Structures are given as C-alpha cells and as structure tokens.
Amino acid sequence: MTSFWYTYEIAPVFVLMEEVVLKKLRELIGWDGGDGIFCPGGSISNMYAMNVARYHHFPDCKQKGNWAIPKLAVFTSQESHYSIQKGAAFLGIGTDNVYLVAVDEKGKMIPADLEKQINRAKSERAFPFFVSVTCGTTVLGAFDPVAEIAEVCSKHRVWLHVDAAWGGSALLSQRHRHLLDGIERADSVAWNPHKMLMTGLQCSAFLLRDSSGLLQRCHCARATYLFQTDKFYNMAYDRGDQTIQCGRKVDCLKLWLMWKANGTKGLEQRVDRAFAFTRYLADEIKKREGFQLVIEPEFINLCFWYVPPSLRGQEGCTDYCLRLGKVAPMIKERMMKKGSMMVGYQPHGNRVNFFRQVVTNPAVTRGDLDFFLDEIEVLGRDL
Structure with missing residues (x-):
C-alpha cells in the first residue's frame, strides 16, 4: 500500500477516498461545501486552524512574516487542550498572547468573559484573530457553548475554531449531537475519529467551512517538479500543496474502511x-x-x-x-x-x-x- 502521497497520480483512489470522507464529516457538521485535510493528530489540526486564521486576516504574513502584522491575540478556555499554547509558540504568536477565558463549574467557557478578554486585548493594542472553543475537554469532558460564543466572534469578526478532537464524534448520534449545537457556525473544526470512534491511530481531520481555496493559498509553495500547472487532470486533486507535510500517510483509509464495515x-x-x-x-x-x-x-x-x-x-x-x-x-x-x-x-x-x-x-x-x-x-x- 502507498504510504505517502501528494499528487493525484501517485494514489488516485486514496485521493478520492479522502474527498468522500471529508465531505461526509463536513455534512455532519452542517456545511454544504468547505475544505479539509487529514492531519497527524488533533494538535496539528489545531495548529493548522491557527495558521489559516492568521493568513485569512493577514495574507501578507506568508511572505513578510510576523513583522508585517500587529500583535495577535488568541482566546481559549482554561480547560482547553495544551496544543493551543504549543501552536501559539510554534507559529511565533507567543504564549503570552494566549488569553485564557474563565469557565463555569462544569468547565465550560463563559461567553461574557470571552468578550471581556477580547476587549482587554484590544485595549492592550493586540488584534483578536482566533478563538478556540473545546467540545469535549480532556479532563471533565465539557462542551463549550458554541452558539453563544459564535455570536461574540461574529460581533468582533474573530475566527471561530472548534476543537472537537474528542467530542466531535457525538455528531454521529441523533441523541447526543445537541452537545455541539452551533458548530455549523464555526470557521474550522478539528475532529479525531481515532478517539471516540476507535479508528486506528492516527486519524485526525482538519475541516474548513471556506470553499474558496484558503487552505491551498495559505500553504502552497507551487513546486513545479510536483505541482505542474499543465496537467491533464483537475489540479485540485493534488492535495499535497494544501499541507505543510507534502507526503502523508493514508489516514483516511482507516476511517473509510470502518465506515463501510459498520455503516x-x-x-x-x-x-x-x-x-x-x-x-x-x-x-x-x-x-x-x-x-x-x-x-x-x-x-x-x-x-x-x-x-x-x-x-x-x-x-x-x-x-x-x-x-x-x-x-x-x-x-x-x-x-x-x-x-x-x-x-x-x-x-x-x-x-x-x-x-x-x-x-x-x-x-x-x-x-x-x-x-x-x-x-x-x-x-x-x-x-
């Protein structure tokens, strides 16, 4: 089996398989279109979200770096996964610029405190660009109130990311999907089928509501020795330029097989x-x-x-x-x-x-x- 792939001709079946699985995951969220990619874990999916959100607000940062943009502010709850802190460090945003939002007694982010923290960041001359809510916190299993937080993000024009690495699979249940009410308003979602669904490690999806090619524009390098512009097939199937990896393992196959077997x-x-x-x-x-x-x-x-x-x-x-x-x-x-x-x-x-x-x-x-x-x-x- 091909263990790495970046262009359609190397592994056409796996490319189409990934398209089908990602489309189905987006439909469960409530999106008609969108984009996405399979990533090596939820931490990387969260970092992809942060990077794409930064590019969305400041596309010049890709060429000019952080010197060309204002100080950025990230917002997440006190119960969030540590990968948000790691992502801020890795991307040069800085952990000091991660604002931790208060939670209630159940471990859920408090929307009023989020707005308070956003206004605080603005007063400190930072640019609020990214809110990460958690659906299924690591310890208590709390679900942040996505719909209420979406209102705050819309008001302040902040990218809304949902870290549903743990709790996203509740979307498959008619009885329990209400826990993620409002997730369709997110700009991006991280979802790990290798957690609750027990798909073999590793199987993590990064999903985008955007259908305009934002993921491609953010990460592409247009290497002509791989991604020629005069190919006879649709170049949208060359997924390698959407990622920071280029070659990837066929993580979608595990979920595709499980879905086919179980329905x-x-x-x-x-x-x-x-x-x-x-x-x-x-x-x-x-x-x-x-x-x-x-x-x-x-x-x-x-x-x-x-x-x-x-x-x-x-x-x-x-x-x-x-x-x-x-x-x-x-x-x-x-x-x-x-x-x-x-x-x-x-x-x-x-x-x-x-x-x-x-x-x-x-x-x-x-x-x-x-x-x-x-x-x-x-x-x-x-x-």
Missing part, C-alpha cells in the same frame, strides 16, 4: 453505547460506599474519587484532602504491579487526585465495568 448507523450505535456505559458506571458509583463523583458526566469522561474506609467520615479533618490525594496514585501503582488494570488519574484545580475513566472500547461489557469498581475496592480497602 453510519453502526457508528451511531458505537457512540450511543459509550454514553450508555458511562451512565451505567456513574449509576454504579452512586450505589457504592466510598465512591464519589467529581462531577455529573455530560460526556463519556467519568471522574471520581475512591475514599478508603480509613478516610470515610473524616471530611472535616485538616489533612483530609492531602490524604485523599494520595489514594489514586497508590491504587494505580498497585493495579499496574498486579497487572489487573490501568486507569488514569490527575488533580484538577483545587481538586486533589481523582480517577478518570473513559469507556470507548465497543467490546467492553458491564461485567468489565463491575470488575473495574470491584478491583479498586480490593486494592484500596486497606489504605
């Missing part, structure tokens, strides 16, 4: 099953002594503490949080040394270490989830 209905059932199993696990946690939800799950991120018998009823003690924060790391160490399980944990804000379970594997059963909770009790009962 749209099958993928919807996979998404709905993940939500249902998360709900089952949350309900089981509520029934068990010593288990405590950090937050009621909106998505499939399930965050919880296990409180061992020695700490129950000790919430008022001055060292309670300190001791509770040591529980998850100790249980994690025990489960890995035993070889029974592996699950992540982390602190979050003023919350001490808690477990974060995400159930996406379509082969997982309720029995597996029961074992998961039972094993935590066994490993932590003497702490």
Whole structure:
C-alpha cells in the first residue's frame, strides 16, 4: 500500500477516498461545501486552524512574516487542550498572547468573559484573530457553548475554531449531537475519529467551512517538479500543496474502511453505547460506599474519587484532602504491579487526585465495568 502521497497520480483512489470522507464529516457538521485535510493528530489540526486564521486576516504574513502584522491575540478556555499554547509558540504568536477565558463549574467557557478578554486585548493594542472553543475537554469532558460564543466572534469578526478532537464524534448520534449545537457556525473544526470512534491511530481531520481555496493559498509553495500547472487532470486533486507535510500517510483509509464495515448507523450505535456505559458506571458509583463523583458526566469522561474506609467520615479533618490525594496514585501503582488494570488519574484545580475513566472500547461489557469498581475496592480497602 502507498504510504505517502501528494499528487493525484501517485494514489488516485486514496485521493478520492479522502474527498468522500471529508465531505461526509463536513455534512455532519452542517456545511454544504468547505475544505479539509487529514492531519497527524488533533494538535496539528489545531495548529493548522491557527495558521489559516492568521493568513485569512493577514495574507501578507506568508511572505513578510510576523513583522508585517500587529500583535495577535488568541482566546481559549482554561480547560482547553495544551496544543493551543504549543501552536501559539510554534507559529511565533507567543504564549503570552494566549488569553485564557474563565469557565463555569462544569468547565465550560463563559461567553461574557470571552468578550471581556477580547476587549482587554484590544485595549492592550493586540488584534483578536482566533478563538478556540473545546467540545469535549480532556479532563471533565465539557462542551463549550458554541452558539453563544459564535455570536461574540461574529460581533468582533474573530475566527471561530472548534476543537472537537474528542467530542466531535457525538455528531454521529441523533441523541447526543445537541452537545455541539452551533458548530455549523464555526470557521474550522478539528475532529479525531481515532478517539471516540476507535479508528486506528492516527486519524485526525482538519475541516474548513471556506470553499474558496484558503487552505491551498495559505500553504502552497507551487513546486513545479510536483505541482505542474499543465496537467491533464483537475489540479485540485493534488492535495499535497494544501499541507505543510507534502507526503502523508493514508489516514483516511482507516476511517473509510470502518465506515463501510459498520455503516453510519453502526457508528451511531458505537457512540450511543459509550454514553450508555458511562451512565451505567456513574449509576454504579452512586450505589457504592466510598465512591464519589467529581462531577455529573455530560460526556463519556467519568471522574471520581475512591475514599478508603480509613478516610470515610473524616471530611472535616485538616489533612483530609492531602490524604485523599494520595489514594489514586497508590491504587494505580498497585493495579499496574498486579497487572489487573490501568486507569488514569490527575488533580484538577483545587481538586486533589481523582480517577478518570473513559469507556470507548465497543467490546467492553458491564461485567468489565463491575470488575473495574470491584478491583479498586480490593486494592484500596486497606489504605
């Protein structure tokens, strides 16, 4: 199989396959046209969005660099993925020019604070050019209110990017796609089928509402030894000049094969099953002594503490949080040394270490989830 491609003649089937898959993803967002490319991960997709947004506002930056444009301002929530910071650093915008917008108790960006931060940036003589909202934050699984944020972006003429790398696959579900209401108003979207849909790594799409060739103009170098202008076929199929990579792996094939095998209905059932199993696990946690939800799950991120018998009823003690924060790391160490399980944990804000379970594997059963909770009790009962 061809492992790299940049022109239509090298891999015509894969070029057409990518066209079909990207078109279908854009339709799920709610766009009739648009553009896009498969990228090596959501972080790169977010960086593409930032670069294209900068070019959209200041096309001269491609030739003249950042010296020819004003100081730029990026806006994202306190819960956003770290790739926004990395993108600002990588593109020469600077992490000091990333304005972190406040979130509510559920981890969702507050639109009023976004507008406040945009006005603050203007007062500091920066140019607000890029807002990145998150649909499915990494820890809590929060969905920013896209429709409300779109109003703010429209008012200030700021590019709206939706980082739906994690939560984008909820668009396949009629029952849960409301979580992304307003996403059709975005200028760009990052979506990783290799996350919730379990497509093989790597499979990440960068999607654009623009149909004018903005992606091509932003990244093209027009190398005549690859992208000749007198070819006999439509040069729009030479996708290599739309990317910073040139040659790419055929990431679209994985999703195309999965979609053909399962159908749209099958993928919807996979998404709905993940939500249902998360709900089952949350309900089981509520029934068990010593288990405590950090937050009621909106998505499939399930965050919880296990409180061992020695700490129950000790919430008022001055060292309670300190001791509770040591529980998850100790249980994690025990489960890995035993070889029974592996699950992540982390602190979050003023919350001490808690477990974060995400159930996406379509082969997982309720029995597996029961074992998961039972094993935590066994490993932590003497702490």
